[in-house]
């Protein structure tokens with residue numbers, strides 16, 4: 220008698236033999252799409268229910284995920300996929316609404332900032348219409364609302380507020396009595412969801428919300444923290460926002476005796492895509508991360524990623540070394556590369572690149 | 588034809604690089620929609636073919652359309668979809684199912700081995716005798732670069748067999764290229780895979796193909812086992828004949844040239860383009876014909892731009908031909924029957940020692956004039 224594992228192994232073998240695909244669903248996907256254009260074998264589907272502007276630069280996408288989508292825990296994120304001009308792009312966003320909200324209405328919200336040179340976030344704001352379908356993954360991530368009742372300190376910067384909106388909405392909806400203090404930093408722009416914060420703190424005396432404009436009150440400091448939240452060192456700390464905020468804040472908390480294990484953080488948002496610097500006068504060094512081999516290598520400009528990997532003795536497969544054979548294909552997780560053959564810059568997200576004709580522009584992470 | 592020395596290879600490379608970059612910048616929904624449409628047609632043909640074959644229970648006449656549909660599906664899968672997807676022509680779509688890294692096709696050889704040998708060796712070292720093993724597949728003497736041997740007398744017969752069993756020939760050929768079964772290792776092999784891994788992949792893929800066409804579906808037909816088996820054999824044979832015929836028309840027509848390793852040492856990008864043009868030949872024909880050949884009917888364009896979506900070759904062809912004329916480079920194009928005629932002639936000519944030598948002398952005189 221065969222064990223379940225050997226059964227699934229045989230099933231996989233037969234599927235591959237009959238369809239040349241990893242799953243039967245993937246094989247029939249093109250046919251199903253004739254009837255249901257948005258259907259995909261992997262991932263779930265979601266219908267766009269609304270696109271609501273939160274500010275000039277920020278909008279919330281209201282989605283109704285299909286039944287296949289399970290549920291999220293407050294603080295988790297999803298990868299979504301949109302197709303622009305025939306190209307599929309993947310992006311990651313925190314769910315900014317609460318699981319309770321999804322339970323009741325079947326809806327989730329993603330709050331998205333239009334990146335200055337970002338192709339996808341700009342396109343979605345214009346190109347997505349109510350009734351369109353996009354595909355999304357199940358929720359992922361460990362930066363989640365804790366189960367315990369201990370007092371919390373939430374510190375957010377800019378769009379890093381989104382998981383905390385989910386935290387607070389969830390706590391409010393479940394009538395929690397937890398003592399929560401949210402400090403929300405912004406630089407000379409109005410805080411997101413300003414009205415909601417007001418309503419929440421009025422309705423729930425156990426929520427304290429401080430909005431700080433760094434332009435006026437300065438960047439985070441010990442003094443400021445003491446003033447805003449005197450018992451900050453008695454709380455479990457959750458930090459979400461840009462790199463600078465997180466590191467400063469973390470150091471500060473540790474300095475004041477908060478245990479490392481009581482600090483949770485999530486680096487937020489892609490690093491802003493500055494306009495790609497021109498290759499020729501780029502003299503700032505960039506770091507290439509080979510994720511699977513766990514190696515960091517400093518890139519010299521003009522050096523192809525293939526040469527770089529070989530210099531680091533990683534020996535990726537290669538062939539023609541001139542951009543023809545595609546043997547050197549490798550999945551790029553993050554960062555921008557410049558293609559010396561087509562003289563173009565890549566997207567920032569996940570995609571396959573040819574190592575032999577790619578040069579790193581800024582920091583790049585490769586799945587190798 | 589101009590002498591090689593008088594061609595401005597830098598300018599030539601610029602012109603082709605420009606075409607390459609301009610097409611790449613246009614890639615978009617049109618290309619994505621096209622390949623998805625072809626994939627849909629493939630699925631419809633394959634599924635309906637298999638179903639119709641099962642109907643032979645009612646009348647044996649169903650075998651014929653069933654077999655033809657299945658052959659059509661296999662040809663589309665191998666030529667317009669598989670070959671092109673595995674060249675990375677659609678990788679920019681970022682769709683894992685239409686991607687050179689993941690694609691597996693309906694043919695005996697596994698995609699990984701094929702990509703290593705074909706994309707790298709054949710496309711980089713096109714028609715360099717000794718480096719491009721696709722030149723004659725190590726079985727046929729297709730030019731006087733190889734000395735005549737007794738076995739060449741039978742090569743017309745060998746060719747017919749190769750055509751009929753093409754998928755197996757190719758699958759074996761790929762492993763032979765790595766000298767997995769016999770002979771000495773190549774010194775400069777690029778593959779980091781061991782022989783046993785290569786063998787395992789060969790047998791695993793071959794096993795799957797045999798299981799599908801010669802065990803699973805015939806068994807599904809129950810009492811009609813032998814009929815469905817025969818129809819599946821038929822579909823594979825049709826595909827083999829078609830693909831081998833088209834591929835031979837791409838590199839072995841009358842005027843296609845060969846090169847020596849020494850000639851190509853340290854060649855520039857422009858010279859590489861030049862070699863691709865001299866080493867390939869095109870076929871003219873209606874649109875459906877181009878699709879069925881996977882646009883290998885535009886072999887010249889394919890060799891110049893192997894990773895541009897193939898259905899665009901057709902519109903690129905006039906531009907390439909104009910550039911060829913401008914630089915005095917031959918552009919070898921003709922109807923299927925004309926080109927195929929010269930292929931058969933070539934196989935025949937080089938079957939014999941004397942005629943071949945005679946022919947070369949003539950060729951040499953012509954180039955000198």
Ligand code: FES
Nearest residue numbers: 538539540545575
């Ligand atoms: S090594 Fe051939 S494309 Fe990079």
